């Protein structure tokens with residue numbers, strides 16, 4: 306059964322010079338994984354503690370109080386078997402894919418290394434077959450990706466290679482720290498759709514960290530609102546957005562920009578035609594669209610497209626378009 310990754314009653318306090326202290330996280334409890342794969346969005350402004358939370362969940366940051374548990378056991382317990390499964394089953398996707406890749410290695414290197422490290426393949430051919438399959442699953446052409454150096458790929462391609470790298474290890478949980486904040490709007494849709502499909506089709510649980518409530522609403526089952534290291538509000542995405550309980554959440558929602566300044570962010574217009582949200586260049590508008598999670602099943606032949614399904618098709622078309630772009634030499 307899928308394991309649970311959990312932080313329980315944790316504080317993280319940093320030294321802020323001299324006797325000064327900065328409490329980056331206060332009394333945080335959060336769990337992800339388990340039987341039903343979910344997407345949990347952690348939403349907060351700059352400095353709210355989002356990255357500290359991800360670092361805590363990855364075991365890169367020690368809690369000052371409380372514990373980080375995987376499969377019910379503290380990851381800091383020195384249990385090597387637990388740590389090995391944690392390192393393979395819990396993967397991360399970061400904001401800036403350029404930071405992650407060593408510029409002196411071809412893109413093949415960071416894809417081959419974890420496969421070898423975890424003993425997941427018996428031969429180089431098997432490794433490449435697996436890598437090629439995974440690259441294709443995130444909309445990349447292996448022939449245009451492998452053998453290249455990181456700077457020869459676009460930001461969106463690098464981001465997808467990073468997602469492929471996480472997927473190669475067949476993870477149960479993915480922690481995505483602002484995975485779309487450095488890419489343009491059309492790639493944002495593509496990458497969000499990939500994250501959504503990882504959850505729906507591969508049964509991976511995700512924590513999606515973002516400062517953007519609209520994309521959180523689009524993909525997440527539940528939303529955690531973080532402010533000053535405290536959880537302000539947590540609940541199903543529908544409730545947090547439509548019926549925010551905390552004044553801070555209400556303020557965040559009111560601050561979401563609308564594509565039409567004369568029109569407020571109106572999530573009640575879910576039955577409206579989706580075409581109005583699709584800009585002429587085919588990129589899917591991120592505002593006022595229906596949540597991807599509303600799509601329960603793919604379209605069947607002859608079935609009238611719902612507006613949500615039409616958006617999904619537009620996203621797929623956009624992904625195909627992005628995948629067909631050739632890499633400049």
Ligand SMILES: Nc1ncnc2c1ncn2[C@@H]1O[C@H](COP(=O)(O)OP(=O)(O)OP(=O)(O)O)[C@@H](O)[C@H]1O
Nearest residue numbers: 319320327329349350351352353354355356357358
């Ligand atoms: N190593 C550190 N030493 C001291 N203070 C830190 C350290 N890391 C983070 N902080 C502080 O903790 C708070 C939370 O930082 P964190 O990076 O988690 O926020 P964030 O929500 O990810 O912000 P952003 O969206 O800008 O990346 C901030 O006030 C930050 O200055």
